[in-house]
Amino acid sequence: MKALWLSLIILICFSCKTDTKHYKAEDFINDNASTVIRISNVENLSSNLNNNDLLSQLSSTKNYINLKSTFEIFSKINSEYPIYLNLFSSEEFSFSTTYSDVFLKLKDDKELVRDSITIDELSVEKMTFNNKNLFLSKQGNVIVGANTKERLKETLQTLASDQLLKLLKTTNETTELSIIKNEKQTLKTPLFIDSLLNTKQLTNYLAFDVDLSQENILLNGISKATDSTKSLINIFKNTIAQENELALITPNNSDGFLSITYNDYQIFKSNLDAFNNKKSSEDYTTLLNNISEIGIIYNDSNALVLNTIDAEYTKNQLSDQQIEIETYRSIPIYSFNKPDFFKNELAPFFNTRVQYYCQLDQFFIFSNTKEVLLDIIANYQNKTTLFFKAYYKAVSKQLSSHSSLLQVVNGKSLEAILKTSLKMSASLDLEPYRTSAVQFTYDDDFAHFNAVFNKSKVVKELNTVTEKFNIKLDEDILNDPQFVKNHVTGKNEILVQDVKNTLYLISNTGKILWKKTLKEEILGKIEQVDLLKNGKLQYAFTTKKAMYVLDREGNDTKPFPVTLKDKVTQPLSVFEYEGRKNYRFLITQGKELLMLDAKGKNVSGFKYKKDNTITSQPKHFRIGTKDYIAFKAKDELIILDRVGSIRIPVKENFKFSDNELFLNQNKFTFTTEDGELVTLTASGAIAKQALGLTKNHGFDASSVSSTYLTENKLTINGKTIELDFGNYTKPQLFYSNDKIFVSVTDLQTQKLYVFDSNAKLIYNFPVFATASIDLKNTHQIEIVTKGDTNSILFYTTN
Structure with missing residues (x-):
């Protein structure tokens, strides 16, 4: 009898003083949220999250624990429709979903307390579980909720902007999990090996679908930057992405690489100078005119790689820099007497002085130490670069062959990025993540975005x-x-x-x-x-x-x-x-x-x-x-x-x-x-x-x-x-x-x-x-x- 009266109270609560306007659940996604999440199937997603190797290793982090505690009450809710979450912090959220009969059939738990309250004359149901609150209101055919009264009121009063709804439409509504990351509302998300790049605003929004399996995380979506000069991604505006070939020259024992491509260096350079708020310099810029790809190979000492479409032209541009200091495996190594040139020309992508360089086919490689060049030469000739590794090929199949910006990292670098991003000190076992990649391909006023976090297992011999x-x-x-x-x-x-x-x-x-x-x-x-x-x-x-x-x-x-x-x-x-x-x-x-x-x-x-x-x-x-x-x-x-x-x-x-x-x-x-x-x-x-x-x-x-x-x-x-x-x-x-x-x-x-x-x-x-x-x-x-x-x-x- 008690349960019957409670159900009647809930029905009355949801039927009184509700807005009769025709809303959709996505209307209540919030521009002020740091992250907007759409979950198409809560139950399946929960299983796949629990089984994913990388996420399970992050389960002891403060952010993970806070989020798990915050969303614990969600395990008591049924929804046969997608749920839209507005995440303002790891401890504060609101959500919306289409109403259905099963929504009221909350999963039984003796510790779950439900009550009807009023907030500013609005009838609301309050749910409490393990000292966590959830406040619910029915708006037309939409259930809107939040874990604080203030967020519920704000969510009801602030409908989604056209821009946010357009971003949502770029995601796949059948995917279990889709995310819109609002970089304007958060601190910059560490994404790169180079800490200097992490201090720059990459973009305004990232909207992507998440595909989870036990050993992989795949992200696919778009990047959108509304400000043409303050976002790093807009450096590629009005350029066409070229084929990323840096893996051909990157030793498999490297920490990773960054590949930058364009079809016209003068346009790229003009955008880069605008980003850096400086005037273009005519000094030595002709060296980069026939370069289709600029790469940075990361290790204890980094190397800069120029991938040219005309090796003779580039060689001629270096004619005054061809003082040979030694030969290694029949490859001359030259001194370079303008050590700050690339640091000045390509900031913030490259911030290291260089003193030496060598040529390997269409690649010109620069570094501050000869040892880095010797290692690259040996691996290139022995075909022990990333390009020939099965784990890199497996990741490459899930990426576009052409991209404006491509970063590939090994397990050690991925761990460093995650520790910086999550502010954690505990060690992770990411050695099996031999290749993870983040890719942006500029297209008109947005960029396609892909990311692959892939756990690979090396087969050491045949028939294993x-x-x-x-x-x-x-x-x-x-x-x-x-x-x-x-x-x-x-x-x-x-x-x-x-x-x-x-x-x-x-x-x-x-x-x-x-x-x-x-x-x-x-x-x-x-x-x-x-x-x-x-x-x-x-x-x-x-x-x-x-x-x-x-x-x-x-x-x-x-x-x-x-x-x-x-x-x-x-x-x-x-x-x-x-x-x-x-x-x-x-x-x-x-x-x-x-x-x-x-x-x-x-x-x-x-x-x-x-x-x-x-x-x-x-x-x-x-x-x-x-x-x-x-x-x-x-x-x-x-x-x-x-x-x-x-x-x-x-x-x-x-x-x-x-x-x-x-x-x-x-x-x-x-x-x-x-x-x-x-x-x-x-x-x-x-x-x-x-x-x-x-x-x-x-x-x-x-x-x-x-x-x-x-x-x-x-x-x-x-x-x-x-x-x-x-x-x-x-x-x-x-x-x-x-x-x-x-x-x-x-x-x-x-x-x-x-x-x-x-x-x-x-x-x-x-x-x-x-x-x-x-x-x-x-x-x-x-x-x-x-x-x-x-x-x-x-x-x-x-």
Whole structure:
């Protein structure tokens, strides 16, 4: 009764004295906020934030702790629409979202206190959780809230400017997280290795989408500077970005580099002088006229690189600077007698004196020490520069090849930037972040913005097994993860369910794509079907009380789910008799079989005369032109035709093992508790072979191969090997891309073994695992399995 009255109070609160104007949630984003955030899916974002490696390392910082505490009350709110956050500091915010019925169904918590109050004659709901307040008001069809009364009043009174709304439209509304950074309202965000650059205003606004996976953060958006002279990004105004080639000359052991490109140096120089509030100098500027890229290589002593489109011209411009002081690897090193030239010409990008230079093809490299030049020459000739490193190539694929401003840093430099930005002293483990990049490409009156923070793993030798990711779920894992095909990309993705019956779809990069909470545990393997016959795949499965078909986004495919009257006792069997996608779904319910069509209707022509309880999942086999449905029913082997009639009478009874039925060499094949291998032909002839298997043996087979494990002896296609004594899972046989693989996992030592068809262990196995696996062999072997109780491991071979 108390809950009923509280709900009535809330409804009255939201219905009285509200503005009847037609608002959109985005109307309440605030120009005074330092950061505006749009969250499209709070639940998915929360999981991806928790699983991201870089963000998890920042979880002990003051800003992170403050933000987590500030937004803790948000975990009690439901919203099926995007949420717009105005962040004024790490401790003060307002927000808006479109109203829906589920919004009032706040997540239960005995510590959550809700009350109705009035602020300046405005009816407001006040929520309190862990001494944190949230004040809510309904404006038309929009819920507006803040964690202080003052911010709520300000947000209601200050609607978004046209400029802010235009910036918001440049972001992707389907992305989980989009951010607008208002540099005018905050201290300058440290972004560069060079501390001098961090003192300059780069831009007024950054608006970008955030794509999170376990080991990557990708940012994509625009930069907007309204003041033409005071923002560093406008130095590239009226110029065209060129190809960034500095990685060709940057040693892989460098701290990073900065690449600056333009198509006309005189325009670039004019903008730069205006920024520096100085008159252009004619002294020596011709040296840079044919330069398409200026770069700075960062290390203990920096180097400046000129990438010329006419090496002879640039060389001629240096004719009075060609006093050779030594030769290294046949490359002359010259003295440079105008040490402050670049410092004066290119401030604030370069602020170091130089005394020496050398030429490597189209690159002219200047430095204050000869040792830097020697290192660059050696790496360039040995092809050990960043350009040839796999981790740099991986990042480059996510960037444009042409940009006005590109900074690439290693893990040490990234750590230094983050420590400066977050004012933290604790050490971070960022050595695996061998390449992270920030990129700006000027275009008319704005610049495209991209950033990649990428954790890379170096494969040291061929044929190695690499742990691609280890992702933690919200709860412990309920069933073994399995691969499914992404019909858009053709790549393998992962489906898994946790102990709270939440189903996850996870990409092959470790990103949680969606979560869907079901009422019950999924039985057996999830099948993929194409119900609409258009190439788009769905996921079909049963629980104890229903059959589901979900689309790729996790939504129900009508008319499913279908609620079932009787309990389902075996995993769903999916039949496609003619290969025409006219699916039949066979559901086992104790002694009975129920067959549904693609519309969820009973197939009236199918009738099975029940006798004993069905004890195995029915399977569909095809021999020649005939179809067979086979399963175990207590001690009977039942083989039916399409309509449920007995196709092969089997008069003999068997003590079945707990392994499945298979069709091997066109024979129905299974094993018994007594360790016999039994085969049955289409004509009903039975043959038995004593294999000497123990009662708890494991058996698996395909159409042409078979494997069995008894104690520590594993047999693959007749070849037997002895494993160390242990507690092994049943052997799994995978036929993928015309190759046979067999896996077993020792649960005692937590080691996964994978063998080929000749019973030879695949190179670099065993690896860590705590369960059975799923395996696909496309361009490389991909394996998914369990790690810890709530973690999924994804392995690849190269």
